[in-house]
Amino acid sequence: MNMKLAGSLFIDRHFHALTHRNYRYLWFGQCVSLIGTWMQNIGQSWLVLTITGSPLKLGIVSACQFLPILCFSLFAGIIVDKFPKKNILLLTQTVAMLLAFTLAILVLTDTVKYSYIIILALLLGLNNTLDMPTRQAFNIEIVGKEDLMNAIALNSTTFNMARIVGPSIGAVMMALLGAGWCFLLNGISFLAVLYGLLHIKAAPYVRKKRSSDGIMKEIKDGILYIARDPLLAQTVLLVTVIGTLAFNFNVLIPVFTRSVLHMGETTYGTLMSCLGIGSFAGALTMSFQSRRGPRLKLSIICSLVIAVCLIFNGLSSSVWICGAMLALTGYFNILFATNSNSSLQMHAKEEYRARVMSVYSLVFAGSTPIGSLLAGFVADRYGANGAFVCCGVLTAILCLIIIWKFRNQPKPNLLEEVGSDS
Numbered sequence: 001m002n003m004k005l006a007g008s009l010f011i012d013r014h015f016h017a018l019t020h021r022n023y024r025y026l027w028f029g030q031c032v033s034l035i036g037t038w039m040q041n042i043g044q045s046w047l048v049l050t051i052t053g054s055p056l057k058l059g060i061v062s063a064c065q066f067l068p069i070l071c072f073s074l075f076a077g078i079i080v081d082k083f084p085k086k087n088i089l090l091l092t093q094t095v096a097m098l099l100a101f102t103l104a105i106l107v108l109t110d111t112v113k114y115s116y117i118i119i120l121a122l123l124l125g126l127n128n129t130l131d132m133p134t135r136q137a138f139n140i141e142i143v144g145k146e147d148l149m150n151a152i153a154l155n156s157t158t159f160n161m162a163r164i165v166g167p168s169i170g171a172v173m174m175a176l177l178g179a180g181w182c183f184l185l186n187g188i189s190f191l192a193v194l195y196g197l198l199h200i201k202a203a204p205y206v207r208k209k210r211s212s213d214g215i216m217k218e219i220k221d222g223i224l225y226i227a228r229d230p231l232l233a234q235t236v237l238l239v240t241v242i243g244t245l246a247f248n249f250n251v252l253i254p255v256f257t258r259s260v261l262h263m264g265e266t267t268y269g270t271l272m273s274c275l276g277i278g279s280f281a282g283a284l285t286m287s288f289q290s291r292r293g294p295r296l297k298l299s300i301i302c303s304l305v306i307a308v309c310l311i312f313n314g315l316s317s318s319v320w321i322c323g324a325m326l327a328l329t330g331y332f333n334i335l336f337a338t339n340s341n342s343s344l345q346m347h348a349k350e351e352y353r354a355r356v357m358s359v360y361s362l363v364f365a366g367s368t369p370i371g372s373l374l375a376g377f378v379a380d381r382y383g384a385n386g387a388f389v390c391c392g393v394l395t396a397i398l399c400l401i402i403i404w405k406f407r408n409q410p411k412p413n414l415l416e417e418v419g420s421d422s
Contacts, residue, residue, distance in 0.1 A: 017151035022142040022200045029196030030158050033093075036189030038166025040100060042272055043174060043182030044117065045254045047107065051114055055255040055384075059376020061121050062251050063369035068125040069132070069361060070369055074219045076130045077358025085138040090197050092131035097190035099124050100183050107180035132365060136357040140345060142200065149286070149294060149342040156283035156334050163276030163330075171269025222355030231296060231347055232356065234406040235340050236363055238303050241398045242336060243364040245391040246306050246329070248375040249275060252391075253326075256384035261319055274323040278330030285331075286338040294342040300403055302336035307396035314388025337364070 017023050048058045080088065103120050106112040143151045173181045226232045249272070257268040306329060313325035341360065348356040371391070379387040 017143045017147045017154050020143050020147065023139075023151060025196035025199045026138075026142065026193075027154060027158060027196075029193035030155070031161070032192035033189045034159055034162035035166045035169070036100070036186030038162050038272075038276075039170035039173065039182040040103075040186040041250060042167045042170045042254075042269060043179040044103070044121075045250050046174060046268065047112070047179045048114065048117060049254050049258065051112075051117075055251065055259075055379040056373075056376040057114065058254065059248075059251045059372040059379075061117055062248070062372035062376075064118050065121040065125045065128075066365055066368035066372070068122060069129045069365045070367065072126070072129045073133070073358050073362035073365075074222075074355075075215065076133050076361070077222065077355040078215055078218050079130065080134050080137055080358065081354040085134050085141065086197060086200055088130060088134045089138065090194065092127050092134065093190055093193055093197065095127045096124065096131070097187050097194075099127070100187035100190070104180050104183035104187060107178065107183060128365070129361070132361040133354060133358040136341070136345070136360065137354045140353070148345055149338070152341050152345075153283055153286035153338050156338050157280060157287060159279070159283070161276070161280050163279055164273045165276075167269040167272035167276065171266050175264075175266065218355070222352055222359065225349075225352050226356060226359060229347070230406060232344060234296065234402060235299060235343050236359060237402045238299055238336075238399060239340050239360060240363040240367055241395055241402070242303055242306060242333070244367040244371040245374075245395045245398075246310060246333065247364075247368060248371045248387075248391065249326075251372050251375045252379060252384050252387055255379050256322065256388070260317055260384050261322070263319070267319060271319075271323055271326055275326040275330040278327030279334045280330075281327075282331040282334030283338065286335060294339045294346065296343065298339045299336055299343070300399075302332045302339070303399040304396060305332045306336065307392045307399065310388050310392030310395060312392075314385045314390075314392060317385070 018027065044061070045058060048061050049055075052058070099120055103112070103117070106116055139151045139155070140148050170182045173179075173185070226236055253271050253275070254268055257263050257271060261267060309325050309329040309332065313322055313329065316322050316325060344356050344360055345353060375387045375391060378390050382390075
């Protein structure tokens with residue numbers, strides 16, 4: 001009984017979002033589904049590198065997967081507010097499942113081609129364009145503002161637990177049975193999140209359309225709202241830099257493994273797991289600290305530390321040093337992403353939240369095509385070491401410029417804003 005009470009108090013204090021029934025359904029479904037997603041991620045990267053042998057072509061696949069987000073994210077933010085988010089997620093998760101099964105069939109029947117992977121990456125990116133801002137905005141509907149940061153931290157915990165487990169299982173599957181089984185198991189894993197979504201019962205927020213507002217006017221209104229708010233503007237700019245230059249691991253790590261370390265699938269899976277271990281630790285840290293609320297200073301510090309970690313990783317040629325640097329990078333990446341995400345959602349007004357999060361998706365994931373092509377291009381000519389150093393130096397310079405530009409802006413207390421809303 002005492003153990004049960006202690007466990008209940010621990011969850012209430014550090015993982016309070018799990019006390020919401022609807023969130024538990026979503027969270028447990030994601031625990032299963034995201035393991036499959038990470039199995040597919042490493043399987044696809046290794047498959048492309050095996051077929052083409054080109055870091056640049058691998059960068060193109062990664063760019064294609066995120067290109068639709070770059071092109072259509074702002075339009076997605078308008079759609080998300082006008083339909084029940086649960087219904088949108090049921091659609092997007094089903095489409096993602098079918099795409100995973102399609103890639104599995106192509107690989108298992110030995111009919112896969114580089115061009116097919118490009119097409120499937122574009123379709124998945126188009127699907128994710130709608131899925132990402134929907135998931136971001138759906139959190140607040142099922143946990144409220146008070147537990148929002150805790151829910152985001154728990155989402156990161158799940159994502160990065162999967163980043164540890166998924167690549168490890170995926171590496172074994174690739175070595176023993178081939179990449180096709182990674183894609184097949186990913187498709188099956190979507191059944192867990194679909195089951196969870198079907199059991200969620202939440203009152204949806206649907207914004208009423210004003211007759212005078214066209215789509216372009218609503219998009220412009222959302223962008224101007226961000227630009228006029230110093231906290232939103234600085235956060236979005238920092239996220240743009242980190243999203244573009246510091247999240248190119250699907251391109252750089254497999255190239256680094258093959259060309260610098262001269263290792264195979266198992267080492268690649270291990271390095272991805274190191275990144276996941278650091279990220280998992282960062283997500284737990286944010287879960288424990290979530291009651292303190294997001295702080296802009298934390299995002300600023302993390303952005304600079306990430307830049308330093310990328311540079312040191314590029315200067316190493318040891319598996320151990322690379323693993324340690326990736327773990328540190330993962331830790332501070334998650335602190336940065338969770339803190340920035342929470343800042344935007346908690347600070348934005350309700351009628352603008354979906355549009356703000358669509359901009360977040362645009363700059364965080366939609367900027368990846370630019371970063372992937374840059375990383376692939378530099379790695380193709382100067383090696384993975386040079387690409388890591390290049391990304392780290394550019395990250396540091398751009399973040400320092402943003403910090404200097406906003407140095408005299410007031411810093412609002414987001415916890416007070418939450419209290420005033422409740």
